[in-house]
Amino acid sequence: MSANPPTAVLVDGHSLAFRSYYAFGKSRSGGLKTSTGIPTSVCFGFLKSLLEVMETQKPEYLAIAFDLGQPTFRHEADKNYKADRAEAPEDLIVDVENLKDILKAFNIPIITAAGYEADDVLGALAQKASAAGFRVKILSGDQDLFQLIDVEKGISVLHLAAGKGSTPKEFGPEEVKEKLGILPTQVVDYKALCGDASDNISGVRGIGKKTAVKLLNEYGSLAEIYSSLNKIKGANQKKLEEGKAEAEHSQFMAKIEVNVPINIEIEDLQLKKIYRSEIEPVLQKFELQHFLNQIHHLEQQFSGLAGIEALAEESES
16 A cells, blocks of 8 residues: 555445434434425435535545445345344334435435345445555444454544434454454454344344454354364354354354445546536425535535646636
C-alpha cells in the first residue's frame, strides 16, 4: 500500500437504516414524517450519519450495500437461518425505498447481489478495493463484519454503537480483541462455537461466549481445537465431540463470502459531483430541511471529494 492511498468507505446499508429507524423512528412523537405523513426517520438518520462520516474520513470512493430481501445461499443451506426475525415494519420499508431515491440523486452507488447478503457484497468490494491499493473502511453497527478487518490489506471497520448521536469508532485487531476477547481472524470460529442467536446460528450446544473465547485464546482456531480434543478435559470435550457437525455448519453460515459475482469496477465507486437541480427536489419532496439548508456546503463537499479538477472546471465555466 502506498504512503497516501485513496480511501474507500463501504456502507452497510441495512445496518445503518435499522439504526436510523430505531434512533429517530421510535421516539415518543412517533418518528419523523413529512406534513403528508411520509416516514423520513431512516432518510434523515442515514443521511446525517453518512455525511458526518464523509466529513471526517474524506473518502474518494463510496458505495452502499443493501440486502435484496430475498433468500440467499445461507437460507438454502439452512431453512432456520434468521427464521425467528420479525418482519420489517412497513414504515421502515417505505423509508428505505425513499432513501434509495435520495442516494441516487447524490450519485452514490447502491450495490446488491442476488443470492447474497449485504455483508457478502461488502466483503467482495473490500477485497477488490484493497487489491487495487485502497484503504478500506466499512461503516456498520454489525460485529459480523469484524472478520473482514485486516491490517496488511488496509481494511478496518467504522463501528457504530447503538443509540442516537453516537459516532463511529474505527476498529482494528486491537479494538476487536478489547471488545470480544478474540482477533478478527477468530470471529467466524467464535460464532461456530457459541453461535449467534440473532441469526439462528446454533454453534455447539453448551458452549457459551466465555468458553469460546477461552478455547480460541488457547488453541487459536476451530481446526486446532478439534485437533487437540484429547487435551480438552471434562464436559467441554464431550460437548465439542458431539457438536462437531454443528460447529462446522455454523462456521460455514457465519463466514462472509467474498467471492461474490458483482459486475462493478472500483472506479465506478468514485464520488461524483452533485448538482442542486438533482438533490434539491428530492430533499424538498421529503421535507428534509436540515439538508436543504446545507446544499451549498454539500455541493462543495462532494466537489472537493470528487477531485480538484471538478472544482477547476466549475470555476472556469
